[in-house]
Amino acid sequence: MYNVLDLFCGTGGFSYGFESAALGFKTCLGVDVLPVAGKTFQANHPDALMLTGDIRRLRRIEVSEKLKLKKGQIDVILGGPPCQGFSSIRPFRSSIEDDPRNSLFEEYASFVNYFRPTVFVLENVVGLATHRSGNTVESMEACFRSLGYETEWRILNAAHYGVPQKRERLIMIGAQKGIKIRFPNPTHSSCGATIGHKDRSRLHSPMQPNLFNAKAAALEKAVSVLEAISDLPAIAAGESAVGYRDVQNGYQLSRRGRSAQVSLHSATAHTPKMLEIIRHSGKNISSIPSHLISSGFSSCYSRLDGDEPAVTITVNFVHPASNRCIHPIQDRALTPREGARLQSFDDTFFFSGNRTQVVKQIGNAVPPLLGRAIAESVATML
Template sequence: PFTLKNMNIIDIFCGTGGFSTGFEATGEFKVKVGLDVLGDRLKTFKANHQFACVIEGDIRKYSPNTFSKITGMAPSDIDVVIGSPPCQGFSSIRPFRSLTVDDPRNTLFESFALLVQFYQPQFFVLENVVGLITHQQGKTIQQMIETFETVGYKTDWRIMNAVNYGLPQKRERVIMIGRRGASSIVFPQPTHFFEGRSMAPLNHPKLIRTYPLMDSKLPPAISVMDAIHDLPNLKSGEESKHYRTDISPTPFEWVRRKNVQKLTLHKSTAHSSKMLEIIKHAGSNIAALPPGMVESGFSTSYSRIEANEPSVTLTVNFVHPASNKCIHPYQDRALTPREGARLQGFDDDYIFKGNRSQIVKQIGNALPPLLGRAIATALLD
């Protein structure tokens, strides 16, 4: 069995570092390198992974040899390569045998694959949106698998919903895992029961889900209020730096709070009087508003998240009700950055760097640490 203490990770397209934080939470992995093009994300990544080498740049600009020199990481130093290549990396994948390392046409995905080929880690993990499975009628994902198999990796993928792994949010992702050689690949089993729709067809063979008869013994999915009810009530534009003392935190809230004494990022958006009027009338979707109150919007705009079930997928605009469903279940305001961070499963001591709008985007875009942890645990098994 594969039992190395402190396996080393490279995280490409690392963002704020949520994914790698999940890996490190197992106690068995160490993040050695993070690369991203966005400087504000990297400041947050660096603040939480102090010993990692951080590169701000485009992976296509670094040959694997150059990358190795800059980071000081030789192939023998790295056990796992993880990453979330942006979707635009898939439109023009070519047969891997014809790729050359310094071809300026390399896509983001191809550069990720070249790095895997160079480092030959025990595992790689690639995360992406569910839309990837239908991209070019499924040819794209097949070509990705063939690419990795060409360089020696048994590769498989599943559609995973973070709600099944203890996140108070429905957030589905395609997770592709490669293992060097011909060994089998293990995906994590759900730890929480949730009966909800998927973006994938119902009986899709790659969809990991829970079934009423088999899995109802699992604890139920964590609800929104299970995750944020220890945070004080706020009006629009208000801020609080203290946790509520009149209630007991839930187990989920206790774990997120660690030993933090001072509440941070719990400041609500200062809404306009027009928006406040809309918020007062808001229900579970835009149709709940009185006719004529808003001119246009998505069906989920200007709507409240349900208190007693997991939240909808957070977007990068979760403090602005005009673009998505993000109004607090009971209070007349959008979610605060802290509430968003809770729904993404970040501990309250996670350090976010940047201005408010950058931090909101960082939180909304992140890969939940709890999903990273579940995947990392499956690799260890």
């Protein structure tokens, strides 16, 4: 059994993915500042301790006492410190355990320093790679080296691991000295534009030269939007439904699990003007007649391609004015359940809160299937 701490846990999608790998990972702790996220985490990790509040106010020794676990008894620490803390990263001050001036990254590092896990995994936005011309991520690695850990980071695309979404994230894995760091080999291939990085060696991709090319042709094609959601009932804007259609593929069957009814499948009640905009929608905003809109990013008021993985799901995926989130076939934005499917959440995963809160939790989450893939690599390291 491997004990796992999930910091800045949100819904707990990352650790849920680790547990679903069925490789002996046990989530012991979740920490998040949002009470509603804490309730979601607790509902899906009933045996874990959930601590809600500002992590800067938590004393590591008290956390250890509540867990009844000491230094060296934690195997893995997961987490994605919010990026607003990066600008204040300073040399790590290990002698000051509880300093309210610490950045959120420093809090993550302090947990690593206190509990001394064998492995830690830090997840964040791709923009971290170029923040302050790369100095930020270098400072983070230097911090962990000072604590006795070796680190490597890569940019992973969730679509390469069975998630029906081209969601790219920077994944940093750290390990105690002497342990070879491993990243998960892609299981699916996907084409199309991505954010990427100028240093191509940082892209952990089936198309990366000398890495996976020999095997890329044998990989499964990435799961598309319609492959992920086509068993959910067709509904119009403002409607909801609970009955499944016939299952059409393995992805749908896996996400359903033992769920007897569809939950969270309610569509936004769009205004007449928005419905007219949606009827004109295509791959980008240029499909919309100019008299219907006054401004917007190229991805606004845009329809998803049903035959490809979705673009990155945001916290506003039920509002077409904010991002590309219109259903491939139906004239409406995605429902919360469709967003959850595109994030690879099982239909049995419970989300706490009202509709707006649920949508934000889904959009902010680490896709569980990405977590599961990383867990398989971490298990080989352990």
